[in-house]
Amino acid sequence: MIRFAVILAMATLIATGSAVAQDNDVAISRSVQQRIAKVYGAGGVRGLEAYQSGFVVSPEGHIATVWSYVLDVEPIVVLDDGRRFESKIIGIEPSLELAILKIEASELPYFEVGKELKATWGDPVLAASNLFNIAAGNESASLMQGVISGITNLDARRGVFKTPYRGKVMVLDLIANNPGAAGGAVVDSGGQLVGMLGKELRDANTGVWLNYAIPIDALRKAIGDIIAGRATTAPPDDTPVLPRDRSHNLTTLGLVLVPDILESTPVFVDTVKKESAAAKADLRPDDLILLLNGARVGDQKTFTELLRRIDRRDAVSLTIQRDSEVLPVRLVP
Amino acid sequence: MLRFECFLASLFMLCGMTLADAAEPLTLPSDLVELEQARVAAVQRAMPSTVCVFVPGGGGGGSGVLISPDGYALTNFHVTSPAGTFMRCGLSDGRVYDAVLVGLDPVGDLAMIKLLGRDDFPVATMADSLEARAGDWCMVIGNPFLLATNLQPTVTWGMLSGVGRYQYPSGTLLEYADCLQTDASINPGNSGGPIYNSKGELLGIVGRCSFEKRGRVNVGVGYAISINQAKNFLGYLRSGRIIDHATLGATVSTDSDGSVVVSNVLESSDAYRRGLRFDSEILEIDGRVVTSANDVQNILGTLPSGWRVEVAFRESGKTVRVPIRLMGVHRRDELLSKMESALPPPPPVPDEPEDSKDGDENAEGETKPGEKDKPDDAPKSPKPTAHGHGDIPDAAAELIVDRKGYANYHFNQVQQDRVMKLLRDQAPFSDSDLSQKKQRWQIKGSSGTGDPVVVDVADEDLALTIAGTRMTAANPSELFEAVDQDAVGGILAAFDAWRKIVELGPEQFGETYYHGTMPLAGQRPLRDCLIGLYGGMEIRWLLHPETGVLECIEVFADRDSDPAELWIHQQDENVYHVELKYGLELKLSLLIEQWDQKEAATP
Numbered sequence: 036m037i038r039f040a041v042i043l044a045m046a047t048l049i050a051t052g053s054a055v056a057q058d059n060d061v062a063i064s065r066s067v068q069q070r071i072a073k074v075y076g077a078g079g080v081r082g083l084e085a086y087q088s089g090f091v092v093s094p095e096g097h098i099a100t101v102w103s104y105v106l107d108v109e110p111i112v113v114l115d116d117g118r119r120f121e122s123k124i125i126g127i128e129p130s131l132e133l134a135i136l137k138i139e140a141s142e143l144p145y146f147e148v149g150k151e152l153k154a155t156w157g158d159p160v161l162a163a164s165n166l167f168n169i170a171a172g173n174e175s176a177s178l179m180q181g182v183i184s185g186i187t188n189l190d191a192r193r194g195v196f197k198t199p200y201r202g203k204v205m206v207l208d209l210i211a212n213n214p215g216a217a218g219g220a221v222v223d224s225g226g227q228l229v230g231m232l233g234k235e236l237r238d239a240n241t242g243v244w245l246n247y248a249i250p251i252d253a254l255r256k257a258i259g260d261i262i263a264g265r266a267t268t269a270p271p272d273d274t275p276v277l278p279r280d281r282s283h284n285l286t287t288l289g290l291v292l293v294p295d296i297l298e299s300t301p302v303f304v305d306t307v308k309k310e311s312a313a314a315k316a317d318l319r320p321d322d323l324i325l326l327l328n329g330a331r332v333g334d335q336k337t338f339t340e341l342l343r344r345i346d347r348r349d350a351v352s353l354t355i356q357r358d359s360e361v362l363p364v365r366l367v368p
Numbered sequence: 369m370l371r372f373e374c375f376l377a378s379l380f381m382l383c384g385m386t387l388a389d390a391a392e393p394l395t396l397p398s399d400l401v402e403l404e405q406a407r408v409a410a411v412q413r414a415m416p417s418t419v420c421v422f423v424p425g426g427g428g429g430g431s432g433v434l435i436s437p438d439g440y441a442l443t444n445f446h447v448t449s450p451a452g453t454f455m456r457c458g459l460s461d462g463r464v465y466d467a468v469l470v471g472l473d474p475v476g477d478l479a480m481i482k483l484l485g486r487d488d489f490p491v492a493t494m495a496d497s498l499e500a501r502a503g504d505w506c507m508v509i510g511n512p513f514l515l516a517t518n519l520q521p522t523v524t525w526g527m528l529s530g531v532g533r534y535q536y537p538s539g540t541l542l543e544y545a546d547c548l549q550t551d552a553s554i555n556p557g558n559s560g561g562p563i564y565n566s567k568g569e570l571l572g573i574v575g576r577c578s579f580e581k582r583g584r585v586n587v588g589v590g591y592a593i594s595i596n597q598a599k600n601f602l603g604y605l606r607s608g609r610i611i612d613h614a615t616l617g618a619t620v621s622t623d624s625d626g627s628v629v630v631s632n633v634l635e636s637s638d639a640y641r642r643g644l645r646f647d648s649e650i651l652e653i654d655g656r657v658v659t660s661a662n663d664v665q666n667i668l669g670t671l672p673s674g675w676r677v678e679v680a681f682r683e684s685g686k687t688v689r690v691p692i693r694l695m696g697v698h699r700r701d702e703l704l705s706k707m708e709s710a711l712p713p714p715p716p717v718p719d720e721p722e723d724s725k726d727g728d729e730n731a732e733g734e735t736k737p738g739e740k741d742k743p744d745d746a747p748k749s750p751k752p753t754a755h756g757h758g759d760i761p762d763a764a765a766e767l768i769v770d771r772k773g774y775a776n777y778h779f780n781q782v783q784q785d786r787v788m789k790l791l792r793d794q795a796p797f798s799d800s801d802l803s804q805k806k807q808r809w810q811i812k813g814s815s816g817t818g819d820p821v822v823v824d825v826a827d828e829d830l831a832l833t834i835a836g837t838r839m840t841a842a843n844p845s846e847l848f849e850a851v852d853q854d855a856v857g858g859i860l861a862a863f864d865a866w867r868k869i870v871e872l873g874p875e876q877f878g879e880t881y882y883h884g885t886m887p888l889a890g891q892r893p894l895r896d897c898l899i900g901l902y903g904g905m906e907i908r909w910l911l912h913p914e915t916g917v918l919e920c921i922e923v924f925a926d927r928d929s930d931p932a933e934l935w936i937h938q939q940d941e942n943v944y945h946v947e948l949k950y951g952l953e954l955k956l957s958l959l960i961e962q963w964d965q966k967e968a969a970t971p
Contacts, residue, residue, distance in 0.1 A: 064503025064527075117626075117660070161503075161527075167589060169533060169549060172622075172662045177529040178502050179551040179588055209551065210588030 063226040064161065064178050069115045069144045071176035071220060072098045073165045074122075074136070076110035088164040088176065088219035088232065089136065091145040096120070097262050099148075099254070100218035101234055102127045102134035107299065107333060112138050117173025126261030126268045129325045129354055130361040132200055132234065133254055135261040146220065146228040148251055148258050154205065154229040158183045162211040162248070164219025164232055176219070181209030183229075186250070189236075196236045196245065199361035204247040205230050211246050212236070221248040268331035274344040283342040283351060288366055289313040292335055299334035312351075312366040319357065326354035410568035411507065411523055416490035417570075418521045418562055419443070419483070420458040420511040421467075423451040431510030431521070431561025432457065432481065433492050433570060439465075439483035440606070442573050442598055443560030445472055448479040449711050453768045453776055454760045457483050458519035459490070466764045471605030472775040474707040475613045475697060476669075477542050477575050478598060479560070479775075480605035484763060492562060495569035497531075497594040500548060504528045508552045508574055508590070510561025521561075526552025534666050535576070535591060541706045543613065545669020547591045548572050554590030563592040570595050597670035603885025603894055604672050608779030611884070612673040612703050614694035616653075618644060622661045630681075636928040638676075638693035641951060645683055652680035652689075654890075673697065674883070678890035690952060691890030704773065783882035784874050787898045790916040791909060792870055796943055796963050806968040807871055809863065816957035823958075825863045826968055832860055834956075844903025851905060851925035851932045854950040858932030859958075862921040862948075865907040866934075869900055878902045885913065888920055895919065906931075 070091050078085035089100030089112065098112060112122045120138035127134045154160075162179045170176050185206045189196050205221065212235050221230040230248030237244050260266035276282070285292065289311020293303045302324040307313045324332055328351065332338040345351060351366045396404075419432035419441050430447030434440070441457070448455065453469040470480040483489060500506075508524045515522055529551050535544035550563060554574055561574045572592035604611045617637025618630050630648045633640050650658050653667045654677040671677060673696035680689040698706065760768065771777035796809075808826035815821050819835035830841040834856070841847050841860050850857030874880035879901045885894035888910050895910040908922040908931075917938055924931040930951040937945040943963060948956040 060505070061501045061503040064501070068502060169535075169589065170530060171534065172660055174532065174534075174662070175502060175530060177549060177589070178527060179529055180527045210586070213587055213589065 063222075063224075065175075066144065066226055067161055067163045067220065067222050068175040068178065070146050071115060071163045071165070072100075073113040073168075073170065073176070074098070074100050074105060074110050074218060075113070076105035077107035078105055084168065084214045086165065086168045086215050087217045088166075088215060090163075090218070090220040090228070090231070091143050092135075092148050092258055093262055094141060094143050094145050096138040096140035096143060097125075097145075097258075098122065098136040098138065099231060099258055100134050100136060101231070102129060102132050103217065103234060106134055106136075107301075110136060112136060113172075114140070114143070115173075115175055123269070124331065126257075126266055127325070127331055128257040128261070128266075129356060130199055130201065131249065131254055131257055132198065133231075133249075133257055135258060146222075148228060148255050150227070152223070152227055152229055152251065154183060154186075154223060154250065156183050156185045158229075159224045160207065160209075160221050160229065161224075161226075162207065162209060162216075162219060162221050162232060164211070164213075164216035166211075166213040166216035166219070168215050179209045179211055181207055181211070184208045189247075195239050197239070197359040198234070198236055199356060199359055200233070200249060202253045203250060204233070205250055207246040207248060209246060211248070212244065266329070268326060268329060270330045270337065270341060276340075276343045277346060279343070281347060283345045283347045283349075283368075284339065285342070287312070287347045287368060288342075288351065290318070292338075295335045297334075299336070302332050302335050302338045312368050316353075316364045316366045318353075318355070318364060318366075321357075323356040324353050325356055325361070326352075328352050407566065410564065410566055411509075413568035414492065414507070414509055414562065414564045414570075415460050415521065415523070417492040418460060418509045420514075420516040420519060420521055421447055421451075421481075421560060422456045422458065422464075422514070424454065424456055427451065429455075429511060429514050430557055430559040431574065433562035433573065434459075434483065434489045435492060435494070435570075435602075437489050437491055438487050439467075439485075439489050440470065441467070441481050441483055442605075443479050443481060444573065444575060445474045445477045445479045447560040448472070448481060453770075454764055455481065457481070458516060460520055462519050464519070466761055468764050468767045468778075469776050470779045471608050472610045472707075473601050473605060473613075473672075474541055474610065474703070474710060475543055476593060476597065476601065477544070478573065478593060478601060478605065480602075482767070482779075484767070492564075492570040493568070494595050494599065495565050495567075495571050497548065497571050497596045500528055500531050500565065500571055500594075502528050502530050505566040506548075506550055506552055506563055506571060507566070508550065508554055508558055508561065508563050508592075510558040510574065512553070512555040512557040514557045524553040524558075526550050529589070532666060533591065534662055534669070541710050542576075543669050544575060544591055544593065546594055546597060546666040547575070548594055550590050550592065551588045552590065553586045555586050558590070573598055594670065600670060600675075601672055603896070604883070606779060607783055607882045607884045608774050608776045608781075609881070609884070610704065610707060610773060610775050612696040612698050612700075614668050614671040614673045614675055615697050616644075616664070616668060616679075616692070617695050620650060620661045620664045623649075626659070628658050628661055628664060634695075637695060638930075639679070641930060642679075642690045642692050643683055643688060644679075644681060644692070648681045648683040650679065650681045651687065652678070654678060668694070672884070672886070675886045676890050677887060691887075700773065780882050783896075784880065784898065787882060787896050787909070787911060788869075788874055790896075790911055791898070791918060794917060794938075794941070796965060805871065807867055808966050808968040809867055810962075810964040811863070811958075811960055812962040812964075813958050813960040816954075816959075821956075821958050823859065823863060825860070825867050830860045830864055832857055844905070847923075848904050848925045851923050852929060854930060854932075854953075854955070856948065856956050858923060858950070859934060859946075859948045859956060861903075861905060861923045862907075862932055862934035865900065865902050865905075865923065866909075866918075866921055868902065869898075869907075869909070874898075874900065883908070886910075 072089040074087045074089045087105045089098040092099045112120045122136040122138045125137045163176045183205045216232050217234040219232040223229050230250050232248050289308035290313045291306045293305045304322045307318050327341050353364045417434040421432050422429040427450045432441045432443035455467050457467045458464050465483040467481045467483045470482050509521050530549040533547050533549045558574050563572045565571050572594045574592045617639045618633035620628050621631045623629050628650045676691045676693045679692045767778050769777040811823040822833040824831040832839045847861035869877045877900050883897040883899045888895045893913050898909045900907045906924040910920040921934040922931045933949040935947040946958050
């Protein structure tokens with residue numbers, strides 16, 4: 036009977052025609068659009084779009100979005116009212132492909148992420164995002180409608196989808212995951228947040244593009260921890276820099292990185308010295324170092340500076356990305 | 369597709385009920401039934417006016433929508449362009465009709481066509497697309513992938529994803545301003561077709577999609593030209609011309625405080641003459657509030673070149689609200705050459721001359737009553753045409769006149785004749801014996817200041833006498849000069865052109881054409897506008913759309929200066945008052961006491 040009620044709700048949404056229902060839908064649509072942020076950052080070359088979507092998760096300007104190359108620079112955030120902000124990346128969770136941005140704003144309309152929601156297959160949903168960067172300037176985000184076709188694990192066929200995310204996804208029957216849509220919000224028929232649109236994923240075997248969202252249940256804890264400061268990946272300001280002969284550096288760990296030739300060169304491992312801490316931890320060439328003791332390392336300069344603050348007798352925790360896997364590694368000297 | 373969804377919903381419920389209690393018969397909640405019925409009714413209301421466009425010879429096709437019972441329909445420029453001037457159109461009644469091209473708006477991607485053979489075509493009801501909001505339900509009906517070989521169009525249902533979208537010009541020509549974005553499935557072949565709201569009212573004309581890397585199929589993003597934009601262009605399209613969009617003659621930017629300010633203004637523009645300057649803040653255009661530089665482009669992009677619309681702006685602390693004449697985005701030849709390059713290459717001409725052997729023909733459906741008139745032994749075209757095989761049926765060929773700058777000059781002639789008849793049938797020519805004859809007018813009255821005024825209008829005798837001072841114009845170039853210098857003598861140019869067009873008709877007056885419909889001094893309703901060239905001047909006659917009354921004659925001497933405007937006030941078939949204006953300035957008010965018209969003595 037519960038299933039019947041759910042389906043009835045879906046049918047009502049589909050078969051709308053009455054003015055009352057329509058007005059209600061439009062009111063929900065508008066309130067959803069007001070909570071969407073447009074995120075502009077790195078990219079713009081070789082088919083990599085320099086934009087993505089996000090949504091406001093606190094009245095003080097916390098914005099959830101996907102963690103991607105777009106965030107290789109501190110992104111610009113444009114709210115529904117057209118206001119532009121410079122933002123700070125205050126936390127990332129690579130295994131969820133989640134990033135939280137912070138802008139200096141207050142009293143923003145936002146999505147509650149604290150509530151438990153029982154979103155399930157057959158539920159009608161709205162997806163809101165800035166797909167294709169259609170909504171320029173102060174234009175509102177694009178809305179699409181459909182239903183949750185299923186909730187399932189992606190890693191059942193590991194390697195088929197190139198994503199580090201290993202949890203459940205909501206498969207959608209709408210063509211939601213277009214360029215720029217990642218980080219957009221998926222809401223239920225009452226306008227409650229139920230998921231975040233993921234990055235574009237294509238089945239490596241069939242070439243079919245997947246339309247999906249990461250359930251908010253999977254993101255809730257990470258979003259809450261980052262906003263509360265329990266899981267910040269911002270570099271620690273107050274840790275003193277140690278003398279060179281007492282701090283860690285690349286040599287103490289046995290790491291050789293790719294040549295640092297860019298303004299912000301990603302922390303890719305080039306080679307690993309034999310018998311070193313890095314070798315013992317099974318670090319390999321082409322591993323990308325994302326976090327160092329929980330702090331985000333966007334480039335090699337940050338990485339080496341952070342190492343200067345760690346006593347060389349201490350172990351070092353890294354989070355790395357190897358192909359489409361995010362792994363924790365511990366380097367013990 | 370719609371039916372499928374409905375059935376699906378019912379099917380699910382049926383299963384739910386069956387699982388819950390197999391014995392009880394299925395009853396649906398009444399509000400759900402009502403919603404369902406409302407949707408079915410909306411589809412039924414909308415479907416008959418949907419047109420499936422096929423290019424004869426299998427050169428492509430698309431969709432369209434009927435907007436008048438006599439067969440005028442809207443579609444996309446890019447749908448008609450492979451067809452040229454003739455195409456075949458199927459309706460959901462299962463019939464195929466011949467259709468001819470009427471007018472083209474290559475910048476807005478609109479085309480008007482006319483279906484032939486009936487004067488009682490089903491017609492779409494137009495909505496006000498400014499009322500549409502993101503989140504509204506909507507449906508697209510048309511001919512995706514040219515599937516409608518049985519002439520039954522496809523219905524796709526969805527939601528408005530966004531409104532007021534601006535899509536940058538694709539290539540060099542096309543611009544989508546203030547358009548609607550939808551997730552209802554739009555695929556190749558839907559182009560030109562209607563998008564309706566949930567009540568079955570026409571919201572817009574489906575135009576283009578975002579495709580990118582997923583191939584030419586729907587990716588959940590389609591765009592439609594708003595029907596309000598189309599409404600602005602209907603009169604222009606009916607003129608049979610190839611038409612251009614408007615620009616203000618100024619560029620704008622959004623200031624840091626959110627106001628929209630002029631960053632550059634052409635000194636030759638009407639906007640400049642009306643006082644728009646660098647740093648003026650634009651508040652409203654054509655009754656729509658402007659909040660960003662995007663808004664300005666969005667509004668202007670929906671207006672035709674040559675319109676005069678009301679603009680409100682703040683300059684030096686003062687807010688002014690004035691009618692401003694909009695310029696064209698392109699120069700005339702530039703538009704034509706850009707359009708030329710946007711046209712697809714003509715489709716390949718089949719070698720096989722026999723109609724029956726052409727397999728593509730079958731794709732157009734089996735019943736073709738529109739073709740019955742076509743004699744089987746119609747003479748073959750001497751050279752291969754874009755239509756590949758067969759000739760254009762005579763009934764359609766009669767409605768096609770090729771002329772440079774026109775999509776189809778025939779429809780301009782139709783409108784010229786209509787407006788010309790209106791001009792001849794009204795005051796001061798109520799005496800039908802006199803019209804089309806050589807005339808001499810003498811108009812007597814008094815100016816606003818009480819001075820006696822006499823206007824003589826005849827060949828070789830053009831004179832304006834105010835308070836005993838007589839001014840004459842010996843030839844058109846003196847009239848030109850008077851208008852160019854914003855002089856009171858400009859009134860003679862307007863009167864003389866008026867007399868001449870009625871006397872000579874459009875063929876002998878000079879180059880004359882029907883321009884379309886436009887606001888009068890920024891105000892609606894849209895007036896019929898006839899244009900004639902005379903002595904280096906461009907004359908515009910503006911007539912009320914319902915009464916047919918001539919309300920204003922504008923005389924342009926120089927494109928970059930104000931025209932002389934002769935405002936004509938009529939009552940009971942009687943012109944009792946005229947006013948001469950330049951820009952916003954009243955030059956002469958003439959209360960008419962006596963208007964003599966005589967047949968001029970032939971020398």
